[in-house]
Amino acid sequence: MNKLFSIFGDPVSHSRSPLMHNSVFKNLNYDACYTRTRLVDGDKLRETFFALGLSGANVTVPHKEAAFKACDEVRGFAKSIGVVNTLVNENGRLIGYNTDADGFMYAISEFKDIKNVLVIGAGGTAKALVSRFLQENLTVSVLNRSEARLDYFKKLNCECGVWNDFKVQKYDLVVNTTSAGLKDENLPAPLELINSILENSNYVADAIYGKLTPFLKMAKDKNLTYKDGADMLLGQGVLANELFVNFELNKEDIKIQMKKSFQL
Numbered sequence: 171m172n173k174l175f176s177i178f179g180d181p182v183s184h185s186r187s188p189l190m191h192n193s194v195f196k197n198l199n200y201d202a203c204y205t206r207t208r209l210v211d212g213d214k215l216r217e218t219f220f221a222l223g224l225s226g227a228n229v230t231v232p233h234k235e236a237a238f239k240a241c242d243e244v245r246g247f248a249k250s251i252g253v254v255n256t257l258v259n260e261n262g263r264l265i266g267y268n269t270d271a272d273g274f275m276y277a278i279s280e281f282k283d284i285k286n287v288l289v290i291g292a293g294g295t296a297k298a299l300v301s302r303f304l305q306e307n308l309t310v311s312v313l314n315r316s317e318a319r320l321d322y323f324k325k326l327n328c329e330c331g332v333w334n335d336f337k338v339q340k341y342d343l344v345v346n347t348t349s350a351g352l353k354d355e356n357l358p359a360p361l362e363l364i365n366s367i368l369e370n371s372n373y374v375a376d377a378i379y380g381k382l383t384p385f386l387k388m389a390k391d392k393n394l395t396y397k398d399g400a401d402m403l404l405g406q407g408v409l410a411n412e413l414f415v416n417f418e419l420n421k422e423d424i425k426i427q428m429k430k431s432f433q434l
């Protein structure tokens with residue numbers, strides 16, 4: 171096998187990235203294989219990457235900020251947010267990128283007239299999405315469970331709040347970027363607050379994929395237009411794969427083959 175890729179995370183067993191990328195490699199005859207690596211200590215990311223002899227990797231919860239630190243060079247959008255989800259081995263140098271935000275923009279392209287967005291959560295995904303929304307001149311509010319991580323967003327002049335001091339406004343789109351609902355049945359904020367937010371929102375999205383989270387179930391029950399994180403996953407995956415194969419494969423072909431793996 172010519173090239174080996176992996177996803178790093180903890181937990182990582184739920185990740186669909188191996189299926190997605192292997193579907194592309196296999197069906198487009200690209201000599202490579204993609205595996206998964208559970209990594210507990212983010213500080214070990216760099217040495218583990220090179221010890222495994224990887225050509226590239228994706229990084230998921232909770233190591234995207236550690237991945238930024240592990241790089242020799244960070245390119246594009248990832249540089250401004252300090253969050254990396256894609257690593258490429260370029261002649262022994264570790265190059266970092268972020269494909270999550272553009273993947274999400276692709277996912278919501280069917281949602282029209284979005285001007286005012288509420289992001290729930292303040293982790294790596296929230297940073298990527300909020301920075302991308304601000305690039306598009308959208309008005310962005312951020313709601314998080316705890317205060318500490320909100321500083322980053324206050325500096326960007328976003329309206330910020332924690333559960334007990336949050337003033338709900340009208341939103342065109344509300345996005346859950348927390349991991350509440352990933353491995354549990356939690357809502358990303360207390361029930362009453364989520365109720366009020368959804369009653370003031372048009373479109374609803376969740377970064378979590380492969381299940382109807384309690385948050386999306388509430389949106390569904392209120393007849394709101396909603397989507398889970400599957401298209402975001404597809405979008406970020408296509409962009410990461412292009413980087414892995416150094417743009418040697420056609421983007422549309424990558425997308426078709428990657429999408430096939432969603433039926434598995």
Ligand code: NDP
Binds near residue numbers: 379
């Ligand atoms: P981080 O660990 O960086 O951030 C997690 C955030 O979730 C923090 O704001 C944290 O709040 C909050 N949180 C965690 N548990 C709870 C809870 N029980 N109730 C309320 N808030 C909670 O994670 P990421 O940003 O990297 O990822 C977040 C989610 O997005 C994951 O579920 C991941 O799977 C998903 N994702 C999906 C992608 C896709 O392609 N579809 C791409 C990227 C991510 P606090 O600050 O208080 O700790």
